[in-house]
Amino acid sequence: QVQLVESGGGLVQAGGSLRLSCAASSRTFSTYHIGWFRQAPGKEREFVAAITWNSGSTYYADSVKGRFTISRDNAKNTVYLQMNSLKPEDTAVYYCSAQRSGNVYYPATYDYWGRGTQVTVSS
Secondary structure, X not given: OOOEEEEXXXXXXXXXXXXXXXXXXXXXXXXXXXXXXXXXXXXXXXXXXXXXXXXXXXXXOOOOOOOEEEEEEHHXXXXXXXXXXXXXXXXXXXXXXXXXXXXXXOHHHOOEEOOOEEEEEEO
């Protein structure tokens, strides 16, 4: 069982930055790949970024590539999402999720989810 708690969301102006954190409770956290997804009102949950268990590979949606950076600190059981040059279209609830294996781009392949943190970008 992995419990995930997101934090770091808030209200920011366009062009600003936020850093989201995803803290996990499990001792086996370091064995999980972690993904960030987001969901805006009236839209489906979409992939944002993912990182493998050992930070060997990272993946990004085209819409955030070059602006967002995912990283992890297994000693702290935490994954981060640094978000720069934020745009109003980045406004959404951001969720972190954990999986042992599977296609990192698809939500259905993840076993555990946090409750999300709201990010609002004003124009």
